[in-house]
Amino acid sequence: MTVRVDQFPEVQGVVSEPPVQARNLSVGEVLGQVTELVQAKKYDEVQALLQNAMGQHPNNGDLINANGYVLTAMKRQSDALRWYRDALEFSPMGSGIWNNLGTAFKHLKFYNVAIACHQRAIALSNNEAFLHHNLGLCYAEVGQHGEAIMAFDRALALQSDFHLARWDRARSYLHLGNYRKGWADYEVRLVSGQIPARSVSGRQWTGTPYAGSRLLVLAEQGFGDTLWALRYLPRVKGLGGELIVECQPALCSLVASLGVADRVVAKGEPLPEADYYCSFCSLPGLFTPDLSLLPAQPYLSKPAEREAKFEPYLRKGAGCLKVGIVWSGSVTFERNAERAISLERLLQSVDFPGVQLYSLQKGSPEQELQGVELRRPIIDLAPELKDFADTAAVVANLDLVIMTDSAVAHLAGGLGVPVWILLGHSAHWLWLLDRADSPWYPSARLFRPRIEGDWDHVLDNLAIELMKLATVKVPLSSVG
Template sequence: MKKLELIEAASKAYEEGDLFVAEQKLRDSIELDERNAVAHNNLANLLRISGRFHEAVDHYHRALVELPESAEIRSNLAGALEELGKHDLAEAEYRAAIRLEPEFAEARFNLGLLLLAAGNYTEGFAYYEARTSVFREYDTLPFPKWNGEDLRGKSILLLTEQGYGDTIQFVRYVALLRKRGAAAVSIACNPELAPVMRTTGNIDIVVTEPQSLRMHDYWISLPSLPHRFQTTVDSIPADVPYLGVFGNRIDAWRPRLPNDGLRVGLVWKGNADHDNDRHRSVRHFADLAPLWSVPGIGFISLQVGNAEAETEGREILQPIIKLGQSIRDFGDTAAIVAQLNLVICVDTAIAHLAGALGIACWVMLPSRGVDWRWHRLGNTSPWYPEKMYLFRQDSRGWPGVIDDVKNALADIAS
């Protein structure tokens, strides 16, 4: 089989989900021609998927010997270097890719994430704007995007994107739009978020149906507001709480909560469709068992979706009040969280909700793919500076993080 045929066969195997055959075909192609840059790049991409980053870096370098002006390969190399924690080298390769191809949206976006994780918000948020070309979540609107124009007497529509947590994190900027003189602020969001969006005190209209949209003077996506307001780590609008809860929701959930001891909410899994879910979610509810060695704690499950079923059969070893299946939207979740002493969760929207409500929250972070907003180092967050604590993984993995959380829980329960 010729080298081009081998590359095509590898692509077909990859599309069919057979990574073993795809890898073998690419290695066969390289054996025929050691200078086959395409095969080296494609093989490196497969190696990255399987977590073999050192070997991936080697093949990217071999590809670049033949194609040194390839922005795509340099960007791929940067991604592998980033996974290895070689952030300075990764940054250099992203910048090289952008010099070769200034409008390379994926490289610009990934460089933005890398810089934001390092706390370089000025440059990071500028590159982060490239996400609109990467994801293309919405079409062009019949009125202009807001680029910093005078808002006095004007109306502005806020669009949400990415996950629920992004919306909750960035809705704090609505207060700054009001300070700029915005006369009317609307937000288009998922119905599940609508109840908490109505509690900001700064949003006039919450739109959950696209056909209900009307003309505004301007529009902007919520995650673009940090860039528009030239946010730095020191200038984050961190006036917490900035979300509230409706009293009738509080009353509806109060009878279902424990009367004695510390009330601790738990969320151990995030969105299963998230690219990094296998790293950021706890394997199984049973893995949290060490937390039950701490006396005086009333655990409450805030876990929505199918994952709450993992509690079944664990009632004696890990007794927990299961509320997840009864939660209709974030208004319900907020009403429960507002009545807790603490939320312990993985990196998911509940962390942002607890933070925005001013409720103590401990976030258990993954070993790989830590989101930029939690930065690379430290145990606190400038986005929620007072009541949030970050538990980072070390060589012990999830068992180590859970053990650290158990010890911290024992400290506050004693």
Template sequence: MPPTPPSDSDLCEIRRRDGRLDEAAAHGRRAVALDPGDAAGWYNLGVALYDRLEIAAAISCERRAIRLAPDAPGPHFELAEGLLLSGQWEEGWREYEWRWRLPGVPPLIPPAILERHGHTAAQSWDGRPLPEGTLLLVADQGFGDTIQFTRYLPMAAALCPNLVVACSSDMRPVIRSLPGGYRTVTDWEEAPPFAAHAALSSLPGLFDTRPDSIPPPLPGLLAEPERVERWTDRLDGLLPRGYRRVGLVWAGRPTHGNDRNRSLPLARLAPFFTLEKTVLVSLQKGPAQAEAARYYGTAPLVGLGPELESFADTMAVLARLDHVVCVDTAVAHLAGAMGRPTALLLPHAPDWRWLLGRGGTPWYPTVTLHRQPAPGRWEEAIRGAVAAVTGSNIRASGRPALR
């Protein structure tokens, strides 16, 4: 028998993944017209409409899918994304917890560790005071998410003084640099007995966060003074004096689910290549850092990626730059948390945390947002970032003082 051709619902998702959003939406609408009772059709159409930034319509589709399939986690999670992006956070945080039921999402804590400490997955912290026992907070998402949600650590510590953060070894230098002296573990075997546990990414919901009540980044996120001193010597020896120093990150982790939309080639940043009295400092890691070797422009570019061995090094370099220009990746969060002037380039349908239609973000006061007006159109966003950098009040000849 010949293979069954893909349905309109399937084609909606296939075309969306290819970036052909008009075709995706057309197939999705045809799918739900032919079979209004198909939850998968409404779900796929909602995802395509989200990528087209038709958020109200996307939310409506996911609600329809949930009515048809109440226990399906996908529509609940996509509903959360739409609600959070549009600022409807009370319901959004509740729906966001459905992420744990998505296929392939590992448990927050390995079952063997929970069993060893006498817990079940359902016995997570509910936000109530825990004055005696230990609270284990797990940095469960990417580097940027971990940096973003560390602002909730003092709030959790006020309720649970015995607090331990389970994180990756990459994040340990960042968390250790925070005021408060939080204990960290990077291996489950190091975890102490705990009375309750929670995901770091669940804290905004537990603390009933709204767009107008976001806690500020933690003050005092500073690079290690000795490391800053070493990098100061290194940069002063590499970079021309009196030039504006602009850090660049143009690509995120290739395995990220939305990397095709959020990352771009270094060549797309060409408007920065002709800036006068400016030196470009590549902070790019991963495969994309090789593009720095093919750079050709008037402004000098220095590639530091291979020398950045940890986030501790990146923080030290950020402390000695005038501005940062980056796509939506961990460096944006790190620079924002450190209070560094940062121009963030966002795809047309951004991650929920950047909300809609804003040129700034309540998460990081020193970060400006530069959005694509349509999928794939980076030119306007890049022009806005150039204007943010060249209009900076920080003098190229001055370095911010260490605090």
């Protein structure tokens, strides 16, 4: 028998039972061990177990499906696909197998057939909530967020405490700009385990005045999320008492320079007692039920005391268009490969006469600079960028920043510096749908692909727009 496994919420796995050590196991006993071994990432052991069992029961669809499940856990989607198809030969009415096949197709970005598989799974099932959730995930991947919301609605009607379905419904609402409903669902992250539970004093703040009291704003998620939500601090402070702001250490100096918080605490340091607390990413839900209520722009300012150390680097770009570049976000982000590009590919679009490039890239992708030889060398600022206050000091003095979707985009946008953001097909909900501009950042311009993986289209449009800005003097005799 097959049931859903929480560790792989899109994949229908097998019942977890105490491991059985005997070699000649029943099918049920084998399936009972599979989940436990996969959870422990003992892939060699579980594959040997299944190979032995399939030798005894070669026509058992559940065992074949389980082998596909193991391969899915190992991120070998193409291999898993074959096993799920084989399982259907023996169990064509197995809703779990159709679900798993749809999930494998989704990971391979075959979205239309993935949707059809999930619909087949639902038709053959007893109307289980997670099957509707998986269908909704496929709709969301292709930008059909209205259909995704209906699927998530059905999942939640069947299981009201299905936190992942509520979270994914939040993202679809936010993609569509339905902030009133989106923010309400977005709060589920605080109880679903997606945001680690914090032991803090006081009551959760709901946006009411707190004169004479202390409010603690807590850091959560990544740098970009904090930078995005900083716009609300003046409103928060304007409602009353003492404001304590926790943020990632690399952001502390920048946040302190805003002059809004009474105290800035680096994440990881002891927190003071407080009367109220609020997570950073809950602030938009308190103040922006629709886009007409966005705070005034820009909302960040450059730390003037940091500018002097960057003056020699900026002087090298005198007379040129000074352009900062970032080609990758954090490599630890699960889907970074979908939003990052190589430096070599980016340079095909940005290396024009009259343009001085400044690398703002941090982390391991910075190593790509070592293999680059250009007519005008890229100025690598990474060794000087010790925190986001440093980055703000240099970005504020650039003419333009060109980058893939990561934290510096929020920094540049918050400073009001022109920033061109290169988006993947399944972009973050903040950028909404089919827009070339962003109401969150009026200085931003969005470059979108036509289809999945269509970076050529993105970089082509980028190149022609940058060429228009580059200050190049071409002798008339060389034209025509």
